[in-house]
Amino acid sequence: MFRGQNEEILLVHVLPDEGQALSLIEARYVKNGSQSAREVRAAVKDGYKRLLSKSMEKECMAELKTRADDTAIGVFAANLKELLLSAPLGQKRILALDPGFRTGCKLVCLDAQGKLLHHDVVYLHDTAAGKKTLLKLVKAYQIEAVAIGNGTAGRETEAFVRDLGLETHIPIVMVDESGASIYSASELARQEFPDHDITVRGAVSIGRRLMDPLSELVKLDPKSIGVGQYQHDVDQKALKKSLDDVVISCVNQVGVEVNTAGRELLARVSGLNDTIAGNMLLFRNENGPFRSRKAF
Secondary structure: OHHHHHOOOOOOOOOOOHHHHHHHHHHHHOOOOOHHHHHHHHHHHHHHHHHHHHHHHHHHHHHHHHHHHHHHHHHHHHHHHHHHOOOOOOOOOEEEEEOOOOOOEEEEEEOOOOOEEEEEEEOOOOHHHHHHHHHHHHHHOOOOEEEEEOOOOHHHHHHHHHOOOOOOOOOEEEEOOOOHHHHHOOHHHHHHOOOOOHHHHHHHHHHHHHHOHHHHHOOOOHHHHOOOOOOOOOOHHHHHHHHHHHHHHHHHHHOOOOOOOOHHHHHOOOOOOHHHHHHHHHHHHHHOOOOOHHHO
């Protein structure tokens, strides 16, 4: 309702019946039928209509907005937690496709650690060439699973891949690609893949989400993951705090592998921050993996 009001589609008012409200006030302040009482009654009516009713409505609207925000943020937090704690496929060699009609389906091949090995483009309308390319890549990189983004042309791409006749032990999974485009254009993605364009980065993100949703999704602002329909209408400060708390809770609930986790994931661990996480990565790159807890 508040959103409709902001869009100037609805008019929202929260007020009691005026007659009942005036009766309650008059019962408190108007004691008899004298001339003075009539003046008090007129003052009560004027004060209510001009001042008190508007003040009451403003307070009620603020309270209702707060309640609505709290409820909505609770739903968003629950959705985010469910998404972050999705069961990971694990360390598998992945063929990931970012679907598309006009520009084709961007595909990447990842090794079991999520490293980019190859990227290409196939077109759904060029069936024979597309199938030949995919089958060649599946064999060349010993693909163990296929991840397909659920965006535009996602279902058509899934049908295209299923028609390849891949071996039954290779699962074909639709992956929620919310926020993948935001990651692909981020500074983090540019640092990770400086020599590749945003389409390749987006496909990599889709593949890594299948391998380990938590490790990949912590790279994003939680609000960009798409956890609720009205997330831009609620109190943004309260929303950010709630979603950040959920991310930290999930990371600490699951735990991290200190020798493979990225900077964003390490920074979410209780007791660490972005600076410490960065120093840990530098140490790891210069001295190799941590051998014990004492090492860091």
